[in-house]
Amino acid sequence: MKNKKLLFTLFIAVVIAQLFVPFKMILSKEDTLKTGTPYKFITAPIDPTDPFRGKFIVLSFIENEFNIEDEKEWKRNEIIFVLLQNNKDGFATIKSIVKEKPAETSNDFIEAKVDRVYATEKNKRILIQYPFERYYMEEFKAKDAENTYRESQRDNMNKTYALVYVKNGEAVLKDVLINGKPIKQIVEENSATNK
Amino acid sequence: MNISKDLKELVEANVISEDIAGNIQAFYNKKENTSPNKLFIVFGILGALLVGLGIILILAHNWDNLSRLTKTVIAFIPLVIGQLLCGFTLLKKNNNTTWIESSSVFLFFGVGASISLISQIYNIPGNITSFTITWMLLCLPLVYLMKSNSIGFLYIIGITFYACKIGYWTYPHVETYVYWLLLLLILPNYYLLYKKSPKSNFLVFYNWLIPLSIIISLGTVATYFEEIMFAAYLSILGVYYLIGNSNYFKAQKLRNNSFLVLGSLGTIGVLLSLSFSWYWDDLLNIQFQYNGFKPYAEIIVTSIFSIIAFILLLKQFRKEFIKKSTLIEFVFILFIILFLIGLKTSFPVIIINLLVFLIGILTIREGARKNHLGILNYGLLIITALVICRFFDTDLSFIIRGLLFISVGVGFFITNYWMLKKRKSNEK
Numbered sequence: 001m002k003n004k005k006l007l008f009t010l011f012i013a014v015v016i017a018q019l020f021v022p023f024k025m026i027l028s029k030e031d032t033l034k035t036g037t038p039y040k041f042i043t044a045p046i047d048p049t050d051p052f053r054g055k056f057i058v059l060s061f062i063e064n065e066f067n068i069e070d071e072k073e074w075k076r077n078e079i080i081f082v083l084l085q086n087n088k089d090g091f092a093t094i095k096s097i098v099k100e101k102p103a104e105t106s107n108d109f110i111e112a113k114v115d116r117v118y119a120t121e122k123n124k125r126i127l128i129q130y131p132f133e134r135y136y137m138e139e140f141k142a143k144d145a146e147n148t149y150r151e152s153q154r155d156n157m158n159k160t161y162a163l164v165y166v167k168n169g170e171a172v173l174k175d176v177l178i179n180g181k182p183i184k185q186i187v188e189e190n191s192a193t194n195k
Numbered sequence: 196m197n198i199s200k201d202l203k204e205l206v207e208a209n210v211i212s213e214d215i216a217g218n219i220q221a222f223y224n225k226k227e228n229t230s231p232n233k234l235f236i237v238f239g240i241l242g243a244l245l246v247g248l249g250i251i252l253i254l255a256h257n258w259d260n261l262s263r264l265t266k267t268v269i270a271f272i273p274l275v276i277g278q279l280l281c282g283f284t285l286l287k288k289n290n291n292t293t294w295i296e297s298s299s300v301f302l303f304f305g306v307g308a309s310i311s312l313i314s315q316i317y318n319i320p321g322n323i324t325s326f327t328i329t330w331m332l333l334c335l336p337l338v339y340l341m342k343s344n345s346i347g348f349l350y351i352i353g354i355t356f357y358a359c360k361i362g363y364w365t366y367p368h369v370e371t372y373v374y375w376l377l378l379l380l381i382l383p384n385y386y387l388l389y390k391k392s393p394k395s396n397f398l399v400f401y402n403w404l405i406p407l408s409i410i411i412s413l414g415t416v417a418t419y420f421e422e423i424m425f426a427a428y429l430s431i432l433g434v435y436y437l438i439g440n441s442n443y444f445k446a447q448k449l450r451n452n453s454f455l456v457l458g459s460l461g462t463i464g465v466l467l468s469l470s471f472s473w474y475w476d477d478l479l480n481i482q483f484q485y486n487g488f489k490p491y492a493e494i495i496v497t498s499i500f501s502i503i504a505f506i507l508l509l510k511q512f513r514k515e516f517i518k519k520s521t522l523i524e525f526v527f528i529l530f531i532i533l534f535l536i537g538l539k540t541s542f543p544v545i546i547i548n549l550l551v552f553l554i555g556i557l558t559i560r561e562g563a564r565k566n567h568l569g570i571l572n573y574g575l576l577i578i579t580a581l582v583i584c585r586f587f588d589t590d591l592s593f594i595i596r597g598l599l600f601i602s603v604g605v606g607f608f609i610t611n612y613w614m615l616k617k618r619k620s621n622e623k
Contacts, residue, residue, distance in 0.1 A: 004289075007340060011285055014336040015278045018302075021329060022274070022309045026267060029317040056318075134320045138259040173318040184259060 029172050036167030037108050039092035040085055041130075043153070043176070045159045056134040057183075059144050059162055059176065064115075064128050066097050071119035074126050078114045081169065082128060083107045091161065097126070104168050111169040132164055132173035137184070144187045152178045198223055211515035232293075233396065237299035240345050247304025248275070254312050255408075263316060277302030281341055290332025299343035299515035303334050324365075327357045331377065338384050344397040346385050348404055354378060355408040372492075378405075393443070403453040406435055410461065416492045423480050423493050426531055427464060432461040433527035437507040440524070446518050449569075462523050463577055464556070467584055470548050475541040478534070501527055519564075521557040522550070551581045559610060566618065571610055579603050 025047045044060045064081075078191060081102055083095040095107065102109050117130035137145045152158040163175045202216040209412035211219075228381075258266065288294035307330050312325070331353040338347045358374035385401050392398065413431060417424045438444060439455025449456065457611045468474070504527050511524075529550065533543035555577035562571025582599045585591060 004286075007284055008282075010336070011340045014333075014340060015282070018278065018306050018309075018333050019271075019272060020388055021333060022313045024268065025310070025319075029319075032469070081394045089346050131320060132318060136315045139256045142258065154259065 019082070028170060030170045032167040032170050033165050033174060035172075036165035036172070038174075039108070039166055040090060040161045041061045041092050041161055041163050043149075054135040055148055055177070057142065059133050059135055059173075061130060061162070063093050064130070065118075066094050066128065067123075067125045068097075068117075069124065071117050071124050074114055074115055074117045076116060080112055080114055080126075080128070081109045082112050082130075083109045084166065092130075092164075097128075101169060108164055108166045110164075110171045110186055120139055130171070132162065132171050135162070135173060135176050135183075137187075141184070141187050141191075144191060146182050147185060148178070148186055148190065149176070206294060208598065209340070214347060227467050228619070236293050236296060239293040240300055243300035244299035244304070247277075247301050247308070251304060251308045251311070254308060254313070257315060266316050267313070272318065273305040274302070274309040275305075276477065277305035281337070285341065295341055295343050298348070299341045299346045302337065303346055303349055306330055306333050324357055324361050327360070328373070328377075332359070335380055337379065344384070344388065347381055348400055350381055351404045351408050352379075352383075355411055358412035358415050362412065370442055371415070378408070378412075381405075399451045399453075400453070406453060406457050410457065413496070416496050420492050422480075422481060423497055423534070424476070424525070425469060426472070426534055427493060427497040427500055429462060429467050429527040429530045430497060430504045431467065432458050433504040433524060434458075434507060436462065436523050437504065437511060438512060459523055462526050463551070463580070466526065466551050466554075466607055467580055469553055470544065470581065471588070472541060472544050474539050475544045478537045479539075479541055481538070498559045501531060514536050517540045521561055522554050524551070526554075547579070548581065548585075552578060555581065563610075563614065566621075568611065568614060571614060572607075575607050575610065577601070578606070 042062045044062045044064070074080075078099075081098050081100070083098065083102065084092050084107070085095040087093050098109075101111075110130065112131060113129040115127040118125050118127070121153065135145075152160045159176055159180075160176070160178045162173055163177060164173045165174055178186060199220060199479075202211075202219060206209050206213055206216045250469040254269060254273075261269070273386060277298065283301050284291070285293045310326060326439060331350055334346055337343055337349055338350065345408065352608075354374055357372075357377070361371050382405075387399065387407060390396050409431065413427060416427075435454040436458025439452050439458050444452045444454055456539045508524060508528075527579070529546075533546060536542045555574045558574030558577060559571055562568070562574055562576075582596075582603050586596055
């Protein structure tokens with residue numbers, strides 16, 4: 001009987017751990033969404049050969065590279081911190097990139113990864129892999145969303161951007177918007193008019 | 196059971212007395228009562244597996260109309276249901292294998308579903324390796340607390356996937372030994388099962404999954420000096436073969452003797468790939484002396500496995516052992532010698548070819564001695580495989596290749612015919 005009690009206590013501990021992990025994920029993300037600073041990242045046209053992947057759209061961003069001085073200092077897949085600022089149009093740009101985590105109060109920043117290091121004689125830069133390159137959509141709408149996203153990229157007048165909340169290195173992608181309208185809403189409207 | 200019918204017939208024919216028939220009947224009745232219904236367990240596990248996966252798929256639809264809060268709550272539902280089922284099983288049904296296994300499997304997928312759904316809700320691109328590790332570690336305690344073996348199997352599959360993902364499918368290559376640590380965590384359960392119920396079907400599953408997982412993941416330790424991994428593989432396969440020849444495993448059916456099957460097939464496979472000259476050409480070109488000799492992970496791993504294989508070999512070594520040997524258990528030692536020679540000359544490739552041929556011949560002899568058509572034809576297949584491999588080497592003339600094929604084909608006919616004839620004459 002005592003053995004059974006101990007077993008059950010341990011089981012409860014495991015149950016709590018299993019609940020804690022997803023809870024922790026939610027809490028930090030919710031906190032960033034509620035108290036973080038929103039930044040607008042202009043998206044770049046995506047490679048049309050990149051196949052549609054599952055139920056999310058793959059985003060790529062204009063502000064995804066940064067000039068460096070010495071290519072030997074940077075390694076692929078290395079963790080970096082991207083310090084952000086807004087340009088005059090209110091879209092996010094990179095202020096600088098550091099390897100050490102900046103102090104919390106100094107500036108808004110995002111933890112990201114080095115995607116690739118480019119180095120030629122004149123041009124040395126790194127490509128950044130942001131932690132918000134996927135936007136999940138409802139299964140049947142994802143294909144339409146992908147098309148809408150692509151069409152908007154073709155038209156230069158359109159401003160397509162990702163709304164990202166940033167707090168203490170963590171970034172949460174809230175929405176993808178085309179000219180200020182959420183992509184989900186556009187897809188819904190399109191499918192309504194098509195019917 | 197149909198046995199009562201047979202018993203009746205035997206009693207009527209005066210083959211056995213009624214007393215004996217009664218005893219036999221009682222024996223089977225008792226056996227039937229104590230052994231759990233295997234089919235029920237299997238369907239329980241499969242059912243939980245399918246329902247769990249189905250729930251993940253339905254939630255992956257990513258319902259847009261639901262608010263973030265609703266989606267989050269839904270993400271927890273399978274997890275909490277699984278936990279409640281497991282809690283109930285632990286308190287009320289802790290002797291019922293079907294309940295234990297199916298509720299644990301359901302919870303296993305509940306944990307995976309909740310983590311991946313939260314990632315989806317918050318658009319986290321998700322790093323699949325860290326996701327797998329978190330998932331596996333959160334479920335590992337269930338193996339010991341619920342005493343669920345199917346979670347053990349899913350865990351082994353999960354950590355093997357992790358090892359492959361990080362060791363083979365990630366560029367640039369990262370060194371990781373986490374897999375071996377994770378594997379160590381499941382071994383106590385394997386041992387306990389072996390001690391407690393050495394005849395259980397769960398153990399047979401473990402016997403297949405664990406050695407397979409190790410073979411698959413072994414290659415991930417190679418970073419600098421891949422050629423030596425062949426020695427590591429041959430050593431571990433030698434260990435398997437020797438384990439498969441231990442008394443415990445020899446008493447088992449061949450399909451349950453995973454170690455023997457993997458050890459034998461694996462060794463032949465590796466030897467066949469070594470029978471091409473490319474490996475030995477590569478080995479000659481190695482300039483590892485320029486980097487200096489460092490204790491690379493692959494060298495350490497190779498040494499560990501070959502020492503284990505050597506100890507097992509010494510333990511099983513007897514006079515009659517040599518007589519019956521098909522040489523497979525000695526391959527790892529031979530290869531280490533050939534490897535060292537191979538650093539200076541590519542001559543060992545000839546010895547490897549001879550070795551495979553000899554193993555084939557010895558296997559045929561073993562088959563003939565045991566009057567076992569399976570083993571006999573296995574030996575012939577080894578030689579056939581060797582001939583096919585040589586078929587790809589363009590430097591042999593077509594005439595020689597043709598003659599080789601004809602002689603092996605004729606060999607198949609003659610040996611099988613001879614064996615069947617011998618059986619017939621024995622029956623007379």
